[in-house]
Amino acid sequence: KQEVTQIPAALSVPEGENLVLNCSFTDSAIYNLQWFRQDPGKGLTSLLLIQSSQREQTSGRLNASLDKSSGRSTLYIAASQPGDSATYLCAVRQETSGSRLTFGEGTQLTVNP
Amino acid sequence: GAVVSQHPSWVICKSGTSVKIECRSLDFQATTMFWYRQFPKQSLMLMATSNEGSKATYEQGVEKDKFLINHASLTLSTLTVTSAHPEDSSFYICSARDTSVHTYNEQFFGPGTRLTVL
Numbered sequence: 001k002q003e004v005t006q007i008p009a010a011l012s013v014p015e016g017e018n019l020v021l022n023c024s025f026t027d028s029a030i031y032n033l034q035w036f037r038q039d040p041g042k043g044l045t046s047l048l049l050i051q052s053s054q055r056e057q058t059s060g061r062l063n064a065s066l067d068k069s070s071g072r073s074t075l076y077i078a079a080s081q082p083g084d085s086a087t088y089l090c091a092v093r094q095e096t097s098g099s100r101l102t103f104g105e106g107t108q109l110t111v112n113p
Numbered sequence: 114g115a116v117v118s119q120h121p122s123w124v125i126c127k128s129g130t131s132v133k134i135e136c137r138s139l140d141f142q143a144t145t146m147f148w149y150r151q152f153p154k155q156s157l158m159l160m161a162t163s164n165e166g167s168k169a170t171y172e173q174g175v176e177k178d179k180f181l182i183n184h185a186s187l188t189l190s191t192l193t194v195t196s197a198h199p200e201d202s203s204f205y206i207c208s209a210r211d212t213s214v215h216t217y218n219e220q221f222f223g224p225g226t227r228l229t230v231l
Binding site: 034036041042043044045046049089091099100101103104105106 | 119145147155156157158159162204206208210219220221222223224225227
């Protein structure tokens, strides 16, 4: 059974700092990995999706990497802003599970002005 | 593109009543939709997979007679919480799978429905 772990559970940083969020998964037979953002009381916003054959994806100040063999992914946020404050979730899709996603418990990020 | 809506965004009901939540894909067809539940400070847990024109597939531990799912069209799935109790209070989120080639069968998520059972 796939298990997804995110470290740290919470992170508080001053504005402008670069930061890294970590995600690990136990079963490396994944189809893809996705990073989401969730604001309080809201749904999910997809940030980046990395296919299993890819090593990284970039969107603006965000960069996500994937090391499938070691079961790890990182989300790098450059020059953090207060508006980046949210919970960040990673989710993996298995090769054999159709489209079902397994989510980590998230990292709650606070960027202080 | 790839917008998913949910209705209502929040609902408060009395214990013992039934509540229906709708999930719609607005600009794409979704043969498969997913229903998740999220308790405070926890992550999303998949409840069931909804397939258009067929019965839903429920995850272990989810009562299919309590959480009725209907996926009658390619753009609409409904979740009905029957005889709701306070422990059913949660944030319910749906997602829809876009089966077009260019999106790798990616799931797109709705904004969620906050259910409070008194």
